[in-house]
Amino acid sequence: MAAGHEPLSAEPAGQEWPGAFRGPFDSVTEPFTVRNRHGATVRGTLSRPARRADGGGADDGADGGADGGADGGTDSGADGRSGSRAGTGPPPVAVVVAGLGRPRLWTALPGLHLLANGFTVVRFDLTNSVGVSDGDILDFTLTRACEDLCDVARWARDRCGTQRVTAVTASITGRAALRAAALEPDLFALVGTLCGVVDVRATLTALLSGRDLVGQLHRGDASGLDGVGTLFGHDIRLRGVEGLVRDDWAGTAGTVRDLRTASRTRFVDFHAGGDPWIRRTDVRAVYDSVPHARTFFLPDAGHELNPAQTRRALAVLLRAHRALTGPPPGGRPRPPLRTPTSAQVSAQRRAEKALDRWWLARQRPGPGSAPVTAPAPATAPVAAGTPDPAGTAPAH
Template identity: 30%
Template sequence: MSVKLTGLLKPQPTSRLLLEASAPSTAPAQPGEGQADHQEPGTALLPERRLQARVDVAIPVQIESKGGPHQARTTDLNVTGASLRLLAGQPALGADERSGRLVLRLLLKQAVPPIPASASGDVSDLTVPGEIVWGGLDGTEARTPRVGIRFLHDSANVQCTLAELVGKLLTFCGQADDRPDMVQLLSQQVEWLTGDGRRIAACQDGSLESHPGAPLVIIAPGYGETKTDYVTLASYLAANGFHVLRYDHTNHVGESDGEMAEATLSSMNQDLGAVLDYANRKRPTSPIVVIAANVTGRVALKRLAQDHRVALLVVLTGIMDLQAALRAHQEDSIVTFLRSAGLGMMNLLGLNVDGDRFLSDAIKEGYADLLTTIEDAKRLQTPVLFFAAEGDPWTQPDAVKKVLASLQTHEAQLYLIPDALHRLRDNPRQTLALVRLVASCCMERFFPDRSRKGLVEPSPRTIAAQIRVEQERARARHSKRKPALREFWRAHLDHTRHLLNVSAYWHLLEQVARLAGPLERGERVLDPGCGNGELGLFLLTQQAYRLRGEPGPKFLPPQYVGLDFVPSALTSVRMNLAQAAAEIRDKSPATVMAHPLLTTTLLVADLDSPLPIHDNHFDRIVCNLVLGYLQDPLFTLREFVRVLSPGGKMVITSLKPQADLSHIYRLTTQQPGQPEAIEAARRMLLRFGTIKQAERDGMFHSLTRQEFALLLFASGAVQISIHSAFDDQAYLAVAEKLPR
């Protein structure tokens, strides 16, 4: 058998976005020097810096204010607020009403378009408190007053009702770009039950130009991915005449039934079989293409070795040697499992699963190593295209080449991708080149005449709109009530009490402290989302070392204020700081302890609500690995700017979307004689696996560099710079407040 090998051209690198910015702006950031003046599909943002989708819906609203009742209608709505247009003849809201609290009654039964009924068949009106954040007149001749409302609900029931309401109304089918040369794309949610009663959630994508008998492409998302990760690929395929069916695995992240903890490769195999059955029922005359990524590529290889209904298999960065991938990610979990059962919950390839269930299934069902993959490949009759990342330790191109050599089919082709690419979302620019190549390959095979005319490019804005809709729908589906969210973070903090034992985390705090600037004159430092108080402990230690070098009353101690919405965390902070101070006192000379090291205040407060702090109060704000987990990051950043003193500085960190903390775990295990550090790193990896799963389910959102910068601009901060930190797993932003 001959195998054709093709290289994939690497896109030219561009300068990093928004490394420095010197002026506040509410306009989208301009490209930096050497940066392309366009955005890749799927990464372009519609003008919505709150990172929350708005739905266009007209809901009658009765407003109760100090000045009396008003009548209005919503023009758009999201989970945190709404835009209202006062009805004709209604007076504008006065100054007292603008600064006061309003009560809004949303008459949901009269909404246009109608709101889908719940399972009980009832649509109830909703009462929610709010405040005005902006006001003005619309651009019509009538000059009707309009206001922007921020909801101030403190009820978990109201919060969940709003999330469910927005989720029901989030549908997008068509164009966000009205250019006549752009092909019209159509997306539709579908779901069905498998033979054992599990619900599979999917999305059908197509265009008005797609022929009924055109090929149907099934996109099986990789391990740790959802159907939303493949909107860009689906859009390119749909724009070029294919029907596309994207789905979420059961027992996995996404919208299908089941919990990630119960994930197995056999379950993924059964899901793919159920999707193939569905595809044959819905489009019996269409040839079927299966596109599968990373671990799912291995699953598809086994499925199609026995199931011959597929005309083409495309494997994207497929993991052909599971044991080697696990070893590269963290450790040889298969050997560990064989030596001792009872592994329990563990982090595998970035997400937490029942280790015993997952690994026993992989071994028993023949997924565990390269030899079992080669045995499946020998039985494969389907033509196959492999796209392998050259520098990726998970996928290992040499293993892919061995699998290709064992294939009996004469139609096999390998494309090599420069650099590592575990998952499509890891590198948007690299992903776009891959998406275009995959679409072109499918075109050449099924539409050879059309392919010679070139690839049809879908609208980037349409792709971005569809991604946003699906992300917000997932967020609404998985939204947690505030008590459940508080319990989630309490458990997280309980398992990460010893983060300071991890050297990479200590180095992160050193970088934060260095960029925040010296603390020598009694500066007031706010630590919002302080967790277990690691920053306070670091500042305490730092002050002790400083006074050892220069004893005397030269330095005034910083005034540290820790703030968190988990009361038990603040209790731990108080105990940790007291214990650390006692240890420093026992080990330090009297000249050091003659002066206070740190004054401490701890407050219970929710960062999704207005901070209980006066304006212009703090000299420094340090918010560490919190921002991406907030309901409305822009609101919180504006609160930070409000309480920051003129000329004050804030340092904010956020994990990158593609963060992989197994790298930090491996570095820690390589340090001899530090069992406490290794255990702390293991717990960190496990808990961040839980957070990553919640992020994949839409609960949280890790900020890209561009999103981070846009939010800081919109907050009113100036002198913004963004750096890499935490062994390249996080972004670190430094910004200031305009001096008087």
């Protein structure tokens, strides 16, 4: 484990715990485990940017980090307020999570993009989804996804000693992030959503070929909800629709309420012109309803962004973060943003695949939990010309 890194949450005694490994941009990645509020285990990785040789914070050289250097300047925190002086202040923290039916490995590109530009990056698998965290995707609920995001973000903030964090999400986890920011006003400074869902009812109806389960429940008809439905290639219990209604997830009205409540958070959304599951009119109506949110249109994209589209979106998000944190101390100009190569993304994924194999080989269902679920092949359309998923953005 790298010097100066305290141990992360431990796996059971008697199992050889893998240590940290070096990654692109001289970063250090460590595995972590966290117990969520329900006692289930969330697994993921924490990647730290390179440290300055003079002992300062994240390097502000070509990677565009936030450190003020050795001149006694200040490090800018993710909340737009200055943190501690150079040499003691932590880099900004980003929490990255893929959408429904996609594991953490799908977030390698956005994670490295943030890491290259000075962020400490926490990436994890949701519980009751796919990947290496506890639970089965059969039991996925949006409320549970929101809780996981809050629990991990709070842990990351406390562990890294920052004030507020940035969240980068996709599709249905984008909707979870809007609620998370409303519930935790002091936790999230900036939320980026790639093809974020704004009307869960409309998206669910489109995925189920026009079957409006929310409307059915509103009519008092619960028939068929004891079965399962296939969403993005995975079977999920339809009984979870009751939670969508009970917890105010369905429709755009609840989304607008969450945005208005989260008035201290800045939101940046990216909507794809070729997205069959999310209506552009809904996106504009929701994000135009508050002054602290913006949406950007990607006319050539589908519901899953290819690497080039992901890089464009992350560059916009990083510029939004720079605007939020303010200029570097001493009037120094910002360096250009840095972008990871496909080879660097592939190298990071290979290292994390080895870690995931270690986790999967030792995973045992605990009381009240199910084994991890392996991801199924994608069924949603991907933009034409999309390369290998080694560089693909979070999906669903």
